[in-house]
Amino acid sequence: MKKFFLFFTAFFSALGSAFADGGPKEWQMNFRPAATPTMEKVVAFHNFVNPIIIAIALFVIALMTYIAIRFSAKNNPKPTKTTHNTTLEIIWTVIPVLILVVISVPAFKLLYFSHYNPNTEMTIKAIGNQWYWSYEYPDHGIAFDSNMLCGTKEECDELDKETGKKHVRLLDVDEPVVVPVNKKIKIISTASDVIHSFAVPAFGIKIDGVPGRAQDTWFEVINEGTYYGQCSELCGMLHGFMPIAVKAVSEDKFNEWVQNKKAAASNNLEFKKVEIINN
Numbered sequence: 238m239k240k241f242f243l244f245f246t247a248f249f250s251a252l253g254s255a256f257a258d259g260g261p262k263e264w265q266m267n268f269r270p271a272a273t274p275t276m277e278k279v280v281a282f283h284n285f286v287n288p289i290i291i292a293i294a295l296f297v298i299a300l301m302t303y304i305a306i307r308f309s310a311k312n313n314p315k316p317t318k319t320t321h322n323t324t325l326e327i328i329w330t331v332i333p334v335l336i337l338v339v340i341s342v343p344a345f346k347l348l349y350f351s352h353y354n355p356n357t358e359m360t361i362k363a364i365g366n367q368w369y370w371s372y373e374y375p376d377h378g379i380a381f382d383s384n385m386l387c388g389t390k391e392e393c394d395e396l397d398k399e400t401g402k403k404h405v406r407l408l409d410v411d412e413p414v415v416v417p418v419n420k421k422i423k424i425i426s427t428a429s430d431v432i433h434s435f436a437v438p439a440f441g442i443k444i445d446g447v448p449g450r451a452q453d454t455w456f457e458v459i460n461e462g463t464y465y466g467q468c469s470e471l472c473g474m475l476h477g478f479m480p481i482a483v484k485a486v487s488e489d490k491f492n493e494w495v496q497n498k499k500a501a502a503s504n505n506l507e508f509k510k511v512e513i514i515n516n
């Protein structure tokens with residue numbers, strides 16, 4: 238057990254630096270720090286609902302414990318013959334309804350906020366394939382595939398030595414999705430073979446990629462850095478090996494990246510995978 242724990246400590250501290258927010262922490266109990274307004278609202282909603290859930294669970298446990306003792310055959314040998322109590326029926330119907338109404342108002346607000354934003358400034362299309370992601374930037378005319386870099390510690394160490402950079406096992410990819418910070422980005426998700434799901438926990442987004450359908454949501458990254466996600470719909474043998482890496486950079490750096498990508502695609506030198514979309 239101790240070895241197991243030490244392994245995790247070492248593992249997470251080793252990859253800590255690659256995460257935008259320092260990575261997972263020891264004894265972490267809550268969500269990862271929010272990277273988008275959507276995730277901030279998700280965290281706030283969680284903090285609002287969780288105490289209600291805990292209070293209800295404690296109340297039910299206390300009530301059941303009390304009843305089990307107070308009305309046991311030993312303590313209550315002559316049980317009452319009551320079958321109905323209208324006041325009680327009304328109370329235990331109305332109170333849960335009120336609680337649900339109180340929860341549903343912020344829940345619907347969050348649902349609408351996170352689902353759709355009419356003011357998105359650019360679009361990215363994420364296409365799930367067995368087992369990697371393809372990305373298209375229709376506004377900029379670029380497209381590329383994104384594959385996982387290393388699956389085992391040995392592979393990652395090897396890569397680290399080669400590039401002098403730390404690589405996150407099972408999460409780092411050769412071509413991350415690059416986005417500008419403080420821009421509302423529409424993400425359209427679809428798939429080429431089976432159902433996949435584009436999910437980035439720090440962004441508070443998860444949207445299924447379904448073949449033949451295009452579904453969209455949006456996000457706006459607040460701080461620069463690299464954020465990770467994984468395919469979140471079981472899609473076959475290598476489902477666990479098609480990570481998502483989003484690199485949020487300043488607008489200037491983003492434009493530079495777009496230019497480089499386009500140049501590389503037209504020269505067809507460095508980035509073999511990049512293709513220019515006909516626009």
Ligand SMILES: [Cu+2]
Binds near residue numbers: 470
């Ligand atoms: Cu998948």
